[in-house]
Amino acid sequence: MEEYDKQHIRRAVQLATAALEAGDEPFGSILVADDGTVLAEDHNRVSGGDSTKHPEFELARWAATHLTETQRAAATLYTSGEHCPMCAAAHGWVGLGRIVYASSSAQLSSWLTELDVPAGPVRPLPIRDIVPGATVDGPDPDLADQIRDLHRRYHAGR
């Protein structure tokens, strides 16, 4: 992971923190064009009752509406947590480019187990199990403690 990536991945973690502060699950993502322009960003918005409102899914659909096929393939999606299977599938169908995640689904699963959080209804598979051709970087070990703490705070507040 390059310094350039670290800057964007830190922004994704800031958005995850903003989600937590808004009472939502701490996940955040940004979509960056190949020239470094930030195209769109979002965080989890599932607290209203729609459990599909993940940022990676929203950004994939944003990209389908606003970008050409070439622009989508050249864009990088930075996210605080590795995509769930729903979001990975959306990423694959829309034809977005590289993914950089700060923490993996395997890390999240182990943190939630430590916190006694019951397993969700969707199995947390690695992105490449869903999108075999995806280019994926992560996790960033420097951010693991910070992200684990966001999840601890979220579940402590429930």
Ligand SMILES: [Zn+2]
């Ligand atoms: Zn998801």
